Amino acid sequence: MTVVESIRETIREEMRRDSDIFIMGEDIGPRGGVFLATGGLADEFGEERVIDTPLAESSIAGIALGAAVNGMRPIAEIQFADFVWPAINQLVGEAAKVRYGTAGRKFAPMTVRVPYGGGVRGGLYHSQSIEVLFAHTPGLKVVAPATPYDARGLLRSAIRADDPVIFLEHKRTYRLVRGEVPDQEYTEPIGRADIKRAGRDLTLITYGLMLHYSLQAAETVSASDGIGVEVIDLRTLRPIDSEPILESVARTGRALIVQEDTPAVSVSSEISAIIAQHAFFDLDAPVMRVAPPELPPMPFTPLQEAEFMPSPAKIATAIRHLSEL
Amino acid sequence: MTVVESIRETIREEMRRDSDIFIMGEDIGPRGGVFLATGGLADEFGEERVIDTPLAESSIAGIALGAAVNGMRPIAEIQFADFVWPAINQLVGEAAKVRYGTAGRKFAPMTVRVPYGGGVRGGLYHSQSIEVLFAHTPGLKVVAPATPYDARGLLRSAIRADDPVIFLEHKRTYRLVRGEVPDQEYTEPIGRADIKRAGRDLTLITYGLMLHYSLQAAETVSASDGIGVEVIDLRTLRPIDSEPILESVARTGRALIVQEDTPAVSVSSEISAIIAQHAFFDLDAPVMRVAPPELPPMPFTPLQEAEFMPSPAKIATAIRHLSEL
Amino acid sequence: MANIGADPIAASSPGHVFDGLLSNRDLLQMYRTMRLSRALDERIWMLNRQGKAAIAASAQGHEAAQAGTIFATDPARDRYLIYYRQLTAMLCLGTTPVEMLKQFLARDGEIMSNARQFPLHGSHPRVDLFSFSNVVGTQLPQAVGVALADKMKRRDAVTIVFFGDGAASQGDCHEAMNFAGIHKVPVVFLCENNRYAISVPLKQQMPIESIAARASAYNIPGTEVDGTDIIASYEAVSEAVTRARSGNGASLVELTVERLLPHTTDDDHTRYRSPEDIEQMKKRDPLPVTEAILRRHGIIDDEINREILDWARREVDDATHIAESTPFPPAPEMYHGLFADDSEEIDRA
C-alpha cells in the first residue's frame, strides 16, 4: 500500500467509526483532493461530512477550530504546505493556546493535514517545508510519518487526540513509498521516534522523505566502507523524542542529522542542541548536518532542484566524512 | 535616550532625508503608535506619509510590499508581535522570495517593525516572541537590537537596505533601557554580533531584553564567584554572525545561550548547533541554555509571569552550574 | 420593588413598534445590570489608576447594546464568542462582580482562564462562552465553526459572535461571513460599532458608513440599529436569533454605540478625538437614555433609581473587598493543562 492510500483508508475507517469526524478543505470533495487523499469519501459520507471549502485557508483553520471546540473532530486539509501561511494565525496564534488559555475547559481535537516537501518539480511554491514554526509552538503536536505503516498508525492517533495535531505528509512519499500495513486496527504513539535501522558506528537522525534517502545511503556506506549507520526516524517533530537519540549517540559517539528543510533555526538545530547538551560527553566528533543551502526552497528548473535537494549520494559523503573525524 | 526615543528619532531623520520613506500601521498617526514610537510624525510629515491603516495585518504587509517593489521604502508597524501571524503569508511567503523569485529584477526595500517580548504583564497575547520563523526564512534579514545605540544604527541600516528587514523591538526595553546615542549620523551593520562584555571563563550568547539580564548576572557571578563571563549580543538573528561566537568559545571552552523565547526549535537551538559543529573540539562542557518552560508565553498573573521569564538570578545560577561542569 | 408589575407591556420608545415580550421586570433587570456594569466599570478603571489592575477596556457606552443583545438570546442553549469590551454582556449572562474583578486583578480562581489571560479571555464555567485570544477578528471564523457543528448535529443552539468595527477590516471577517452565507449556519454577527479602532476613525477604516451594508455581499440580512436604544437593540437581535433558530442561517446586526472612555486604561483619546467629538458622544450615553425609557414606562421613579444606584455601589464595594483579599494563583499551577494528557511533563523553568 502507498502512503497516500494508507492515509485515505485511515480517514475512511475513522469516519466510519466516529460520526463526529468530518473533513474539510479545498477540492477534497468530488475531486477527491489534488492528491486523491480523500478520493471516494464524498460519495461515502456525503457533502455534510466532506466539505469543499472556499479558497480561504485562514477560515479553513478557524472554522475547524470552532467546530472542534464544539464537539466535532474535524480533519482539515491544507492543499499544499506552501499555502498554510494564511492559516498560521488560527493554528499557531489560536488553536495551540485554546486549552491552556481556558485553563483546560475548552480544547480542540482537530487534525490539520499538510502535504509538504519537494523533489516534485514544485518550484518555490509547491515544495516548501513548513515544520519549523509548528515544531516550535507549545500546545501543538507535529507528526511527520515517512512510511504507510507509520502514516496509518499516527494518523489514527492524531484524529483521536484531544488536542490539535499538525499532520505533515511528504508529497514525494505519497506514491513513491510502499509498505506493508496490517489489516487489524493499530495506532502508533505520537511523540515516539523509531529506529529504522540499527548500526554501531554513527547515529543518523532524520524524518520524512529524507528517511528513505538516508536508508539508501546507509546501505551504500555499509557495503562500500563497512560503516554501520543507525537510522532514527523522528516521526514526531513536537514533542521531540530525545531518549532514543541520546541512547544511540551514547553507543555510536557520532551524530549526523539529515533534513530537507533549510538548516538555520530548524528541527535539525534542535536535535543538535539536545545532543550538545545531553550527550556531550559521549560525543567523539562534532554534530554534523546534511541540509539544503540557505535559499528559498526550491528552484523549479531540474538541475537546480537536484542541486538543492539532499540526495543519498550527498548523505553518504557526509557519513564517510563524519566517521573519519 | 531610551530605546523608543531612539527609534522615533531615527525614523524622523530618515523620513526627512528620503521622501520615498513612508510609515504605515495601526494607530501610528495622531495617536503616535501605542508605544509612541511614531509620536509627532503625523504632524511633521502629514497623513500621506504617515498612514493609519485599517485593522488588517495581512494587507499592512502586502501593501507595504507592493509599495516597496514600486520604488518606495515603507516602514510598516505591526502593533504587537502577537498580531504578526495574519501577516506571515505576505512576509514569509511573499516578501522573502521577491528578489530570488524574479531572478533579481524586483526587490522589496521594506522594514517591518515588530514590538515583541514579555515581562510586561501582557498575558498570552501581548508577550510573544515571534522570531523563530523569520530567523529561519531565507530572503529575510532579522534584527533585534537591545540598546538605544544599536537600535538607532541598525534601524538606519534596515531602512536603507534594499531587501526586507524584520526589525524586532523588545517592548520591555522601550523605556527601561537608556543609553548614549551620538548626534552625528551613524549606522550599525546588519549581520554583526557585538561583544557587550569581555570575559575569560564562559561565553554567554543572547539578544533582546535578555542581554540586560545577562549583563546583570555576569556582574553578579564575577563579584560572587570571580567567574569571567563574555557576553555576546547577537543583534541580528538572520543571518547569525557565528565568527565572534566561535572565536569566543575557542577561548572560554564553555557556552551558555540565554533567550526569552521557548527553547524547542529556536534561535538558541541554532547557536548551539553552530557551536556543536564548528567549535566542538574547543568545548570543555555541554552547550547549555537558559530559556522559559515549553508553555505558551506567558501567563498574565504576576507570580506565573515571573516564574516564566528568565531572570538575572536564574541566569547566574546557570552560569555557576556550567562553570563547574 | 414589589411595586413593579411583571406583566408584559407593549413597550415603545419613539420610533419603535415593539412586539417582543419584554416585561417590565425584564427592562428593570436590564437597567439594573447596566447600572451595575457602569459602577463596576468605573471601579475597575480606578483600580488600574491605583496600580492594582494591569489593564482594562471599558464597556461604558456599550451597555444598552450588550444588555439588549443578551436578553434576546437564551444563555441556557446559545453560545457566545465575546471580546474584551463586554463587561455588561458578562454580567447579563450571570457572571458576578467578584468573578469579574478577579479577572482584572488576576487573582486565584479567576473563572475564565485562572488569570492566565487578560480579563474577559478564556471561557465560562456556566455559559457556553469563550474568547480565546486578543487577536482581533479571529473569533469570527471560530464562531462559524461552532455554529456549523450545531447545524451538523441538529442542535438547537444559536451562536452570537461579538466584534467591533475594527475587526470588520480583517480578512477573517470576510472569510467567516462568506462561509456562513454559503452554509447558512445559525450565527449572529454582532458588531458593536463605536466608530473607532483605538484611534483610527471609521472613515480611515472603511470607505462606507455602515458595516451592515456589507451583509448583501454574503447574502445575509444586515441591520444597523442605534445601540444606545436598548429596545431597538433587543428587537434587532431577537429577529436575527429567531432567524438562526428557525434554520434560516446567519445575520449581521450592527449596533452603533459610543466608546465613552479611551480605548483602554493605556490610552488617552484626547490625542486623537476632537473636543467636539468627545462632547457629542457623551450625549449618547446609554444609561440616561435607558433610565428615561424606564421612567416613561413608569418602571422606575427617583426612589427606585436611587435604590438601584446604591445597590450597585454596594455590590461593587463588597466584590472589590473579596477580590482584593484573594491571593494570586501560585506559580506552579502554570505548569498544568497544556494537553489532555497532563502526564506529558513540562520541564520547570
Next chain:
Amino acid sequence: MANIGADPIAASSPGHVFDGLLSNRDLLQMYRTMRLSRALDERIWMLNRQGKAAIAASAQGHEAAQAGTIFATDPARDRYLIYYRQLTAMLCLGTTPVEMLKQFLARDGEIMSNARQFPLHGSHPRVDLFSFSNVVGTQLPQAVGVALADKMKRRDAVTIVFFGDGAASQGDCHEAMNFAGIHKVPVVFLCENNRYAISVPLKQQMPIESIAARASAYNIPGTEVDGTDIIASYEAVSEAVTRARSGNGASLVELTVERLLPHTTDDDHTRYRSPEDIEQMKKRDPLPVTEAILRRHGIIDDEINREILDWARREVDDATHIAESTPFPPAPEMYHGLFADDSEEIDRA
C-alpha cells in the same frame, strides 16, 4: 493583409453601443493574438503529455477577456499583476512564444525568473508586470501597494491586478479592496470568473452570483461583463482604466468566462464537472465568437482566417524548436541573487 482598412469603425456586437477607438487593425491584432495563444496553449498541453513540461494551466476560454483587457491598458506606463492563467495577456503584452515556452520547459534565460519559478511567475523584462507567487490572493494587497506608490508619487500609471473567482474568497481580497476604496488608489481589480476554483463550483465558493456585486461594500464601481465578448470586455476595462487614470480610484471588473480545459495538466475535470456542464461551456469558446465578430465586420474572410491559423502554427512550431534546443539553467546559477549584496555568500549544498 493589405486589404484590411485601419480606419476606426463604429464596431458593435449585439447589445453593445461601442464608443471606443478600436480600429479594424486593433480587432485583427487581438484576434491574431488569441489564435496564437490558443495554438501555443495546445502545444504546451501536448508538451506536458510528452513529459517535457512539468505543469501547465491553460488560458483556453479566457482569451477574449485577456485580449480585451490588455488592449484597454497602456503597457508603456501601466502595471500588471497577473496570475498563472494568463498566456493570452502575456502575448498581448508582447511576450514572444519562445519566451513563453522557455517558461514551461524551464530553460536557460527564461525571462520571468530564469526558471526558478513556475510558468508565468516572476517579472517581465519589458513590461512592469509581476507575479511573485502561486499563493492565490496575495497579489491583491500587493497591487494596492503598487498603486498607492504611484498615487503618492503622482505618477500617471494604472495598476491592473488579475485574479480568479477563487481568489475572491481570500481575506486578502477583502483587505485589499477595502484599503483601495478608502485611499482611492489607481487600481483595476480584474476578476476572470470561470465559475470554478479547481473543482469547487461558484455556489460552494460564495452565496451570491456575482463578485462584482461586492464592489459596493468598498464604495467602488463594479461591473460584470461577458468575458467571451472581446468588445464588451474592452469597453468595461477601458472605463475602469480611465477612471483610475483620472484620479477617481479603484474599480472592480468581473469578466465571466469558461475554463475550457481542466484546472491544470494535473487535473481531470470529468471527476467533478457534469457532461452537460462541459457541453454547455464549449458553446462559450471565445475564439469562434470573436471570429464571427470579425467576419461580421468584414475584417476577416476565410482566406485571411486561414492565413492567421497557418501563421500561428508556424510561430508555435518555430518557437518549440528553439525552446526545446535551449539547455536548462546550470545548477550554480541558483546561488545568486538572494540579496542586493550578492557577496553574502550562500554555502553550497
